[in-house]
Amino acid sequence: MSELEADKLVDGTLAWRAPPAPLRSRRLATALSNAWHELRKSRTASIGAVMLVLLFGACIGTPWLATHDPIKQNYRERLQPPSEKHLLGTDRLGRDIYSRLLYGGRRLVTIAVVAVALSLVVGVPFGVLTGYFGGLADTIGMRIVDGLLAFPGLLLYLLFVTVAQAWKLEGVMIDVVLVSALALAGMPEKARLARGSVLAEKQKEYVEASRAVGDSSVSIALSQILPNIISPLIVTSTVRLGFVILIVAALSFLGLGTPPPTPDWGSDLSAARDYMETHPLIAAFPGLAICYTVLAFNLFGDGLRDILDPRIAER
Amino acid sequence: MLAYTLRRIAQLVPVLLVLSMAVFAFVEALPGSIVDTLVGTEGGDIEEARAILTKEYGLDRPVHERYVLWLGRAVQGDFGKSLVTRRPISTELLSRIPATVYLASVGIVLSMLIAVPLGTFAAVRRNSAVDYTAQVTSLAGISIPEFWFAILCVLLFSLYLGWLPSSGYVSPFEDFWGSLQFLILPAAAIGFRQAAFTTRLTRSSMLDELSKEYVDTARALGHSERKVIFKYTLRNAMIPTITISGLQLANLLGGTVVLESIFAWPGIGRAIFEAILQRDYPLIQAGVLVLGFIVVVMNLLVDLTYRLLNPRVKFA
Numbered sequence: 001m002s003e004l005e006a007d008k009l010v011d012g013t014l015a016w017r018a019p020p021a022p023l024r025s026r027r028l029a030t031a032l033s034n035a036w037h038e039l040r041k042s043r044t045a046s047i048g049a050v051m052l053v054l055l056f057g058a059c060i061g062t063p064w065l066a067t068h069d070p071i072k073q074n075y076r077e078r079l080q081p082p083s084e085k086h087l088l089g090t091d092r093l094g095r096d097i098y099s100r101l102l103y104g105g106r107r108l109v110t111i112a113v114v115a116v117a118l119s120l121v122v123g124v125p126f127g128v129l130t131g132y133f134g135g136l137a138d139t140i141g142m143r144i145v146d147g148l149l150a151f152p153g154l155l156l157y158l159l160f161v162t163v164a165q166a167w168k169l170e171g172v173m174i175d176v177v178l179v180s181a182l183a184l185a186g187m188p189e190k191a192r193l194a195r196g197s198v199l200a201e202k203q204k205e206y207v208e209a210s211r212a213v214g215d216s217s218v219s220i221a222l223s224q225i226l227p228n229i230i231s232p233l234i235v236t237s238t239v240r241l242g243f244v245i246l247i248v249a250a251l252s253f254l255g256l257g258t259p260p261p262t263p264d265w266g267s268d269l270s271a272a273r274d275y276m277e278t279h280p281l282i283a284a285f286p287g288l289a290i291c292y293t294v295l296a297f298n299l300f301g302d303g304l305r306d307i308l309d310p311r312i313a314e315r
Numbered sequence: 316m317l318a319y320t321l322r323r324i325a326q327l328v329p330v331l332l333v334l335s336m337a338v339f340a341f342v343e344a345l346p347g348s349i350v351d352t353l354v355g356t357e358g359g360d361i362e363e364a365r366a367i368l369t370k371e372y373g374l375d376r377p378v379h380e381r382y383v384l385w386l387g388r389a390v391q392g393d394f395g396k397s398l399v400t401r402r403p404i405s406t407e408l409l410s411r412i413p414a415t416v417y418l419a420s421v422g423i424v425l426s427m428l429i430a431v432p433l434g435t436f437a438a439v440r441r442n443s444a445v446d447y448t449a450q451v452t453s454l455a456g457i458s459i460p461e462f463w464f465a466i467l468c469v470l471l472f473s474l475y476l477g478w479l480p481s482s483g484y485v486s487p488f489e490d491f492w493g494s495l496q497f498l499i500l501p502a503a504a505i506g507f508r509q510a511a512f513t514t515r516l517t518r519s520s521m522l523d524e525l526s527k528e529y530v531d532t533a534r535a536l537g538h539s540e541r542k543v544i545f546k547y548t549l550r551n552a553m554i555p556t557i558t559i560s561g562l563q564l565a566n567l568l569g570g571t572v573v574l575e576s577i578f579a580w581p582g583i584g585r586a587i588f589e590a591i592l593q594r595d596y597p598l599i600q601a602g603v604l605v606l607g608f609i610v611v612v613m614n615l616l617v618d619l620t621y622r623l624l625n626p627r628v629k630f631a
Binding site: 143144146147148150151154155158159161162163165166167242246249250253254256269273276277280283287290291294295298299302 | 326329330331332333334337338341344345346454455457458459460461462463466467470474569572573576587588591594596599603606607610611614
């Protein structure tokens with residue numbers, strides 16, 4: 001957050017003066033405390049941040065937090081209610097639901113984060129460069145973006161999943177295909193946003209100043225303009241993370257994600273449907289886990305928008 | 316307006332070309348050739364059948380010629396035959412479109428019926444209990460996965476209470492009241508989720524409008540608060556709401572795959588989903604192309620409507 005603040009304050013020629021570089025650890029501590037200070041301005045953002053810290057903590061700590069092997073079946077302990085041994089009970093194959101939730105979440109969050117990061121890595125330079133150069137590059141670039149945006153809802157993922165199935169891909173490769181599809185689908189939003197901001201920033205004096213000093217076009221576009229459009233990108237990426245988690249869960253709910261027995265919130269929920277009438281709790285936990293995760297990203301994104309966009313915050 | 320419309324229609328061409336190339340590339344990216352799939356099911360003299368089919372599908376020609384050939388046929392509505400049912404794909408898809416349109420439009424109407432009053436009220440009574448309730452509900456609505464919400468609804472209304480059937484479909488033209496029974500749950504699942512987005516939007520654009528000067532003027536002139544809100548502010552605030560609802564409708568036409576399969580709703584999304592399970596590649600290809608086309612055209616219509624509703628937007 002302190003980085004962001006600095007970018008906001010820096011204007012015109014000030015951008016040239018590199019700040020003195022203190023010890024990295026001290027800088028990180030300051031950055032974190034500044035970030036927390038900023039976050040406290042919005043209650044939504046603070047709640048979201050706390051929820052996210054818990055979520056990421058659970059994802060990182062999964063191997064230590066999990067009490068059972070998430071895949072190991074135990075027919076003698078099928079469909080048990082929550083107990084001391086099985087914190088959230090067991091599913092239809094006697095697997096520990098709590099441990100499956102942890103491992104499933106770790107996988108889901110990783111997929112979402114990688115996919116969104118990848119869409120940023122592809123989309124932002126794409127939008128910045130097309131916007132900066134304009135002309136033919138812009139026209140062609142934006143038509144590609146429009147074409148990608150024309151794929152409604154889940155269809156793009158369905159195409160990718162079909163290809164993955166036809167090639168009989170297994171394990172990690174399915175996730176790779178899924179991540180690429182998600183990144184490709186998320187790319188237009190980032191590209192458009194970056195392009196729009198570049199078109200606005202391009203006119204400003206500091207860009208002209210850089211050009212006058214003799215910086216190359218690409219370096220101006222990436223090093224001068226990019227830092228100025230980071231706030232909207234962070235906000236959309238956060239919200240997009242929640243959205244991506246919903247999509248991945250929906251795909252595996254349809255049986256088009258990673259095949260069983262891999263722990264997965266979507267497919268676990270789908271499998272629990274058959275036992276819903278007698279054991280509704282089994283279906284409740286994965287659903288609640290998805291809700292919690294998506295809500296955390298949405299709250300954080302919403303709050304962040306209020307903080308970063310002063311126009312809205314005034315209300 | 317006319318010139319703008321024509322220019323926008325002209326801009327659709329490259330977009331649709333990109334879409335068609337992507338969809339064509341999808342089948343090219345599949346392993347093996349379509350001929351293997353067909354020969355496997357036909358039996359008989361394999362080599363001869365292979366030769367005939369290769370020629371029929373033009374697989375002996377280079378890829379760009381095949382693309383042009385395929386596109387030429389697709390434009391005329393000829394997508395070939397389904398590998399599973401052996402019927403023309405165009406008939407298969409056409410028969411599925413009404414169910415999807417029915418579900419999606421009822422869902423959107425429902426969402427607007429919830430969202431517009433709620434969003435307006437929340438904005439007018441800002442920071443009141445209603446406002447907080449609206450905000451919390453819409454945040455929850457955005458975060459709850461629709462398939463989970465749907466099966467919770469089934470659990471409550473079908474399994475426990477037994478009020479509504481858990482899945483199925485009856486055409487509204489055959490039995491209107493009967494079809495409503497099947498429609499309520501899926502449409503409510505769509506409506507609730509979409510309403511979550513629309514409520515937030517209505518609330519924020521209503522807040523935007525209420526802070527404008529013309530509202531003060533109207534109040535200063537002594538118009539009643541009711542008139543200020545319903546006659547002046549709401550009308551302006553509705554413009555983005557209507558636009559987004561139109562876009563949601565367009566997206567829903569292709570995005571109801573999950574709900575259609577939960578509720579066994581015979582729409583186009585479910586047709587594509589079934590085609591994936593049965594590896595009916597030509598049907599998937601055609602289905603995605605048709606839905607993409609519908610979405611692109613709908614987006615254009617929404618954009619044009621937006622401009623009609625809001626004459627201040629320049630035709631740049």
